[in-house]
Amino acid sequence: MSVDAPTRRAVPSAAAAGAGNATKARPRRAAGRRLGPGRPVPYGWAVGPTLLFALWVAGAAAGLIDPRALPAPWTVAATASDLIAEGRLQEHLFTSAQRAVLGLLFGVAAGLLLALVSGLSRGGEAVVDGPVQIKRAIPSLALIPLLILWFGIGETMKVVTIALGVFVPVYIHTHNGLRAIDNRYAELAETVRLTRAAFIRQVVLPGALPGFLLGMRFAVTAAWLALAVVEQVNATSGIGYMMELARTYGQTDVILVGLVVYGLLGLVSDGLVRLVERRALSWRRTLAG
Amino acid sequence: MASHPGRLNPAAVQIDGLVRSFAGRRVLDGLELTVRDGEFVALLGRSGSGKSTLLRALARLDHDVDGEGGLTAPEDVSVVFQDARLLPWKRLLDNVVLGLRAPDAEERGRAALAEVGLAGRERAWPVELSGGEQQRVSLARSLVREPRLLLADEPFGALDALTRIRMHALLRTLCARHRPAVLLVTHDVDEAIALADRVVVLDRGRIAADLPVDLPAPRRAGAPGHAELRDRLLGHLGVDLTEPGAETDGGADGGPGHGPNHEAAPTASGDGPGRRSGTGDTPAHDRSAEEIPA
Numbered sequence: 001m002s003v004d005a006p007t008r009r010a011v012p013s014a015a016a017a018g019a020g021n022a023t024k025a026r027p028r029r030a031a032g033r034r035l036g037p038g039r040p041v042p043y044g045w046a047v048g049p050t051l052l053f054a055l056w057v058a059g060a061a062a063g064l065i066d067p068r069a070l071p072a073p074w075t076v077a078a079t080a081s082d083l084i085a086e087g088r089l090q091e092h093l094f095t096s097a098q099r100a101v102l103g104l105l106f107g108v109a110a111g112l113l114l115a116l117v118s119g120l121s122r123g124g125e126a127v128v129d130g131p132v133q134i135k136r137a138i139p140s141l142a143l144i145p146l147l148i149l150w151f152g153i154g155e156t157m158k159v160v161t162i163a164l165g166v167f168v169p170v171y172i173h174t175h176n177g178l179r180a181i182d183n184r185y186a187e188l189a190e191t192v193r194l195t196r197a198a199f200i201r202q203v204v205l206p207g208a209l210p211g212f213l214l215g216m217r218f219a220v221t222a223a224w225l226a227l228a229v230v231e232q233v234n235a236t237s238g239i240g241y242m243m244e245l246a247r248t249y250g251q252t253d254v255i256l257v258g259l260v261v262y263g264l265l266g267l268v269s270d271g272l273v274r275l276v277e278r279r280a281l282s283w284r285r286t287l288a289g
Numbered sequence: 290m291a292s293h294p295g296r297l298n299p300a301a302v303q304i305d306g307l308v309r310s311f312a313g314r315r316v317l318d319g320l321e322l323t324v325r326d327g328e329f330v331a332l333l334g335r336s337g338s339g340k341s342t343l344l345r346a347l348a349r350l351d352h353d354v355d356g357e358g359g360l361t362a363p364e365d366v367s368v369v370f371q372d373a374r375l376l377p378w379k380r381l382l383d384n385v386v387l388g389l390r391a392p393d394a395e396e397r398g399r400a401a402l403a404e405v406g407l408a409g410r411e412r413a414w415p416v417e418l419s420g421g422e423q424q425r426v427s428l429a430r431s432l433v434r435e436p437r438l439l440l441a442d443e444p445f446g447a448l449d450a451l452t453r454i455r456m457h458a459l460l461r462t463l464c465a466r467h468r469p470a471v472l473l474v475t476h477d478v479d480e481a482i483a484l485a486d487r488v489v490v491l492d493r494g495r496i497a498a499d500l501p502v503d504l505p506a507p508r509r510a511g512a513p514g515h516a517e518l519r520d521r522l523l524g525h526l527g528v529d530l531t532e533p534g535a536e537t538d539g540g541a542d543g544g545p546g547h548g549p550n551h552e553a554a555p556t557a558s559g560d561g562p563g564r565r566s567g568t569g570d571t572p573a574h575d576r577s578a579e580e581i582p583a
Contacts, residue, residue, distance in 0.1 A: 192388030
């Protein structure tokens with residue numbers, strides 16, 4: 001009430017100042033009260049990276065950045081084209097991609113299989129879910145010493161490490177998707193007398209697909225992370241090895257080329273998963289697209 | 290539909306002394322009910338009277354529920370839920386023929402979609418439809434199976450008033466053509482009178498009233514006999530009409546768009562002077578709400 005009183009007293013004076021003023025002020029106040037973030041900035045996603053890149057270019061050109069700490073962008077570009085001309089970059093990239101793809105393949109297969117076993121039957125859940133949760137508590141990368149003793153320092157150890165990092169998010173999100181199927185759909189399936197197999201095929205699996213694809217996005221990230229680590233441990237080829245070697249010679253430009261390649265790989269693979277997501281989940285798109 | 294088309298038909302549903310309990314509380318308490326083939330029965334009741342429990346028992350969806358008593362219901366039952374319950378990842382046609390095992394399933398699905406006015410939308414996704422359209426697809430999904438018994442659990446409860454009027458007409462037309470026995474659960478007295486051959490009132494797990502609807506079509510709110518039947522049903526639902534204002538308090542058991550109908554409808558006992566004018570001269574919007582295509 002005490003807040004109200006001065007406002008009420010202020011009204012006549014505002015009216016005295018002129019009706020035109022009052023009507024003008026009103027929409028401006030309404031806009032000020034809006035709490036949403038407002039309209040998106042066109043090409044907003046590119047603003048931050050462009051600024052950062054510009055800063056790098058300007059700093060390097062003005063000689064403000066020590067080239068041993070961070071070489072100029074054109075130096076990095078020249079090094080990259082040299083590495084490509086010598087064929088070394090492609091070679092390392094091929095090795096790295098092979099490891100990542102193999103690890104991803106085995107990891108996704110294992111995660112999906114275990115999620116189905118544990119998501120579709122209570123018995124399966126009792127057996128599978130506990131060990132997976134325990135595995136989840138242990139960082140995959142902490143298993144590397146053990147895996148080296150088991151599998152040696154060859155390709156098997158690397159692929160297994162990547163697969164172990166990949167299967168957890170696939171399992172977690174797919175299992176969650178399977179368990180989160182709305183019970184109303186189960187009722188519907190009963191009233192139209194779907195068989196159990198048809199229920200799983202037509203209701204459960206499509207319903208869990210969004211969860212699986214979300215898990216895939218995390219899995220791809222996990223695969224690159226594990227790759228970067230295993231390639232710096234006892235590797236003789238691959239992007240990570242190339243960077244590790246560059247460190248011993250103080251070639252910052254080569255390290256940067258490696259980082260750019262990792263970044264591009266991450267972006268491209270995430271884009272691929274999103275593309276699949278858009279295709280497979282087109283039923284979720286509303287009229288607005 | 291003035292007479293009872295199903296009066297002499299064999300019983301599609303036969304219920305004897307049905308009991309269903311939840312946590313020791315008897316939700317259905319020795320219920321007796323018969324629904325004959327082709328008969329349209331509306332089941333009225335307040336919240337918690339056991340309407341949905343009865344429906345779920347008939348649909349065989351009440352697993353792990355304590356109960357006893359005799360229940361005979363046909364194998365081919367279809368259910369229309371309050372939400373359309375379409376699978377969002379299936380196109381309309383696939384939703385309609387879900388679980389339908391017939392060589393001509395797709396053809397029948399197309400025909401069913403055409404019947405509910407959605408021909409040409411076979412490949413649309415459920416999210417692209419309005420609430421009323423989704424409920425029409427759900428009707429098509431139920432009727433494409435040619436069920437002997439159609440169960441509907443407040444199927445129009447979530448729709449706006451205008452859409453509901455159109456759905457009433459559509460449901461009458463479809464039921465007249467396919468002739469299933471229908472058990473429609475509703476809390477809307479006007480909806481029950483507009484649609485059913487017989488109105489059954491459920492109270493505390495038992496049948497409190499079982500009244501035939503002997504009204505000529507179209508069943509308008511002002512037609513002779515309409516107000517009397519309405520008042521009797523409201524009385525069985527515990528709505529005391531002698532006190533002004535009591536009607537909207539007790540009768541509006543949820544149900545959007547319920548209030549205005551109650552206000553405008555003439556009451557036998559006659560209450561406030563302002564309402565007098567309503568007797569014998571129903572407002573136009575109310576009349577159209579009650580109109581049923583013959």
